[in-house]
Amino acid sequence: MSKLHPLAILFNIFKSVRSIMYGLLPIIVLAIGDGFFKYLFLAIGAILVITIVIGVLTWLRFTYEVTDDELHIKQGILVRKDRYISKNRIQSIDLTQGIFHRPFGLTRVDIETAGSDKDVDASLSAVHLSEGRRVKNELKGLVETGETKTEAEKQYPKRTITNRSLFIAGATSGSIGIIIGLFGLLFSQLENMIPDYVYEVGAEWLLAQAIITLVVLAIFIVVFLWLLGILGTFIKYGSFQITRFDDELLITRGLLEKKQMTIPLKRIQAVGIEEGLTRQPFGLATVYVVIAGGEIGKTADQHTLLFPILKKRDISAFLGEILPEYNHIPDEFHRPPKRAIPYYIVRSITLPVLAVIGSYLFIPLLWVYIAIFAGAMFILGYFCYRDAGYTIKGRQLMVQMRRFSKETLIIPHNRVQSVDFKKHFLHRKQGLAQAKVSILSKLAGRHLWVKELEQHHVKRISDWI
Numbered sequence: 210m211s212k213l214h215p216l217a218i219l220f221n222i223f224k225s226v227r228s229i230m231y232g233l234l235p236i237i238v239l240a241i242g243d244g245f246f247k248y249l250f251l252a253i254g255a256i257l258v259i260t261i262v263i264g265v266l267t268w269l270r271f272t273y274e275v276t277d278d279e280l281h282i283k284q285g286i287l288v289r290k291d292r293y294i295s296k297n298r299i300q301s302i303d304l305t306q307g308i309f310h311r312p313f314g315l316t317r318v319d320i321e322t323a324g325s326d327k328d329v330d331a332s333l334s335a336v337h338l339s340e341g342r343r344v345k346n347e348l349k350g351l352v353e354t355g356e357t358k359t360e361a362e363k364q365y366p367k368r369t370i371t372n373r374s375l376f377i378a379g380a381t382s383g384s385i386g387i388i389i390g391l392f393g394l395l396f397s398q399l400e401n402m403i404p405d406y407v408y409e410v411g412a413e414w415l416l417a418q419a420i421i422t423l424v425v426l427a428i429f430i431v432v433f434l435w436l437l438g439i440l441g442t443f444i445k446y447g448s449f450q451i452t453r454f455d456d457e458l459l460i461t462r463g464l465l466e467k468k469q470m471t472i473p474l475k476r477i478q479a480v481g482i483e484e485g486l487t488r489q490p491f492g493l494a495t496v497y498v499v500i501a502g503g504e505i506g507k508t509a510d511q512h513t514l515l516f517p518i519l520k521k522r523d524i525s526a527f528l529g530e531i532l533p534e535y536n537h538i539p540d541e542f543h544r545p546p547k548r549a550i551p552y553y554i555v556r557s558i559t560l561p562v563l564a565v566i567g568s569y570l571f572i573p574l575l576w577v578y579i580a581i582f583a584g585a586m587f588i589l590g591y592f593c594y595r596d597a598g599y600t601i602k603g604r605q606l607m608v609q610m611r612r613f614s615k616e617t618l619i620i621p622h623n624r625v626q627s628v629d630f631k632k633h634f635l636h637r638k639q640g641l642a643q644a645k646v647s648i649l650s651k652l653a654g655r656h657l658w659v660k661e662l663e664q665h666h667v668k669r670i671s672d673w674i
Contacts, residue, residue, distance in 0.1 A: 210281075211274060212268075212271065213334060213335050214336055217334045218267075219264070220309070220335055221264035222260045225264065226257070266286045270284060270286055271283070272284075280292075280293070280299075294322060296350065299321070302319070302320050302348055304318060307465075308466060315335050315337060316337075317335065318333040318341045318344055318345065365454055367452040368450070368516065370449040370517060370518075378442050379439030380435070444464050446462050448462060448463065449462040456474055457474060458515075458531070458532075459472075474534075476500050477499070477501075479619060479620045481496070481512055482618075483616050486613060486614065489615060492521050493518055493519070494519060494520075494521050494524060495519075496524060497515050498513050499650050500513050500650070515531075535621075537607075538607075538619070542599060543599055545641075545660070546641075549660070549661030549662075552594075553661070555590075557593065561579060561582055565580050589611075596611040597661075598659065601670070605621055606646065606673065610659065620646065622673070624648055625674060626648055626649060628645065630643065630644055630671065631643045631645065640663060640664050641661045641663065643660045644659045644667050644670050646659070646670075
């Protein structure tokens with residue numbers, strides 16, 4: 210049985226302290242003004258002692274072994290737990306080198322199995338890079354001196370991203386809104402710690418400035434946060450490379466944290482093309498895949514990034530090289546008829562209009578801003594109608610839709626789990642219907658709606674299934 214590198218102790222301690230502090234930070238911030246500050250260092254010391262003891266014991270009691278048929282892990286301080294993970298159930302094996310792994314030549318090995326149950330996944334938090342590669346190759350059934358060498362010598366299609374493309378991806382990512390929100394959340398958490406005189410001095414300074422100074426200051430802050438978003442894109446996707454092997458894709462990315470992700474081709478359920486609001490005017494898009502079971506990459510949404518940014522006209526060539534099974538991108542879609550426009554607009558403005566009415570009655574000064582937002586949602590509703598549609602080409606179904614971003618999904622026939630049709634009495638009077646296409650994803654799957662189609666188009670989808 211093998212053990213993790215001793216540095217895994219520090220990783221366990223850091224992970225435990227971070228989890229504890231996330232829970233205690235709001236309590237500390239609220240209590241710090243009530244004379245609780247003197248107990249803070251005592252609490253931190255107690256937490257560190259406990260986590261150090263637990264971290265050392267966890268490392269001592271953790272062992273693993275790769276046998277012919279499975280990965281065997283023993284762990285647990287008081288209650289010993291034996292885990293046997295069959296090689297046949299392993300879907301992907303990812304190697305991640307964080308900023309603390311790389312100076313010591315270490316890596317983290319993440320093993321994902323079939324299904325979305327997190328309890329059946331395994332992670333080796335710190336092993337030597339050579340050991341991580343050995344574990345990966347043995348679990349994949351490769352022999353170092355034979356199949357691995359042959360695979361390394363064979364030329365496989367690959368794509369990398371340029372620094373110019375990364376800059377454009379960061380500049381058009383729309384992450385500035387997220388960063389502003391995070392800054393606002395942080396400020397609200399630390400507000401009680403800022404003395405009153407700081408507010409007074411700040412207010413006096415702002416009132417003393419000319420309008421032009423305040424405008425320049427606001428522009429400077431926005432540009433700074435925008436550049437911060439670009440820097441985050443470089444850190445996350447720097448050195449990006451995707452390689453197509455015989456039965457899987459290998460994605461390598463990251464400057465500070467170097468991550469290798471494997472995506473088995475058999476788990477890909479659909480390929481998506483996403484055109485964000487800030488990218489669509491420039492003809493740019495992001496390519497992603499929908500994965501069955503637990504999502505590779507641990508993203509918050511239900512897909513895994515395939516390439517950060519591409520010109521839309523280049524996507525077909527990219528898919529033809531990396532995923533030729535999905536390179537049929539049509540120019541024309543079957544769209545909803547014009548009599549479907551009211552449905553899309555009503556769905557978009559219902560909640561904003563109710564908010565306008567409520568704010569006009571109870572918060573008179575707020576209703577103007579909400580009315581402007583309702584107008585924007587009216588326009589969005591029209592674009593949702595304009596960008597909705599479907600087409601069928603051979604054994605592939607292409608669905609197009611918009612929430613905020615415009616999305617096009619390419620779904621093979623054998624990946625469709627079910628198709629449901631729906632129409633209420635207004636639909637029946639106007640000859641309309643809705644189609645819901647379901648594919649595997651995490652948990653409940655992913656459901657794609659094409660709404661207010663002509664009924665004969667819905668029947669065509671039904672016959673194709």
